[in-house]
Amino acid sequence: MMTRAKRVRVWLVYALWIVACLLLSLPSSSRAKAQTAATKAALCTSCHGLGGNSTTGEYPSLAGQTARYLYFQLRDFKAGRRSDPRMSPMAANLTPGDMHDLADYFAAQKPIAADFKADPVKVEAGRKKSEESLCTTCHRVGFSGQNEIPRVAGQQYPYIVKQLRDFRDGKRTHDAGNMPSASKNLTDADIENLANYIANLQ
Numbered sequence: 001m002m003t004r005a006k007r008v009r010v011w012l013v014y015a016l017w018i019v020a021c022l023l024l025s026l027p028s029s030s031r032a033k034a035q036t037a038a039t040k041a042a043l044c045t046s047c048h049g050l051g052g053n054s055t056t057g058e059y060p061s062l063a064g065q066t067a068r069y070l071y072f073q074l075r076d077f078k079a080g081r082r083s084d085p086r087m088s089p090m091a092a093n094l095t096p097g098d099m100h101d102l103a104d105y106f107a108a109q110k111p112i113a114a115d116f117k118a119d120p121v122k123v124e125a126g127r128k129k130s131e132e133s134l135c136t137t138c139h140r141v142g143f144s145g146q147n148e149i150p151r152v153a154g155q156q157y158p159y160i161v162k163q164l165r166d167f168r169d170g171k172r173t174h175d176a177g178n179m180p181s182a183s184k185n186l187t188d189a190d191i192e193n194l195a196n197y198i199a200n201l202q
Contacts, residue, residue, distance in 0.1 A: 036101065048106075
């Protein structure tokens with residue numbers, strides 16, 4: 001026959017087991033969500049690099065990018081407000097949940113410095129041009145980005161050049177006109193200088 005003390009011990013062990021199961025279920029759901037996001041992101045990394053750190057100027061690095069900016073870009077690609085022969089089809093079947101998961105995943109990744117040898121003369125000219133153009137008013141000090149304004153510090157040099165030219169030349173217009181307006185008077189030399197400066201930031 002079980003003594004009262006033994007019954008209490010058994011009950012306590014059972015109660016602790018229930019509590020442990022409940023507590024473990026919480027991180028388990030978080031782990032499952034993170035795993036789901038990583039699974040969704042796996043296809044993206046074939047172009048954007050491991051953890052979203054691109055190794056080619058053809059594709060932007062996504063690691064450490066602001067989640068809000070990433071979400072809006074995916075949404076714009078899906079809606080056709082932004083167009084790219086590779087990205088548009090990739091975004092076509094994404095749900096809002098997919099977009100949030102991908103944005104949160106890449107925003108949480110650690111950016112790695114791009115392998116780019118900046119020209120010191122152009123870096124200095126780009127720094128002066130960025131001050132003259134008040135770039136950090138939106139992109140913040142160090143070009144770290146905020147909310148829907150992207151982090152561009154350390155971005156791939158060729159990608160920065162292409163985006164600035166596309167904004168200036170009216171090929172990229174989906175941001176309510178902010179960047180086309182800011183870039184309309186930039187010369188090719190200005191763009192190269194700015195890209196040297198920004199790509200060199202970490």
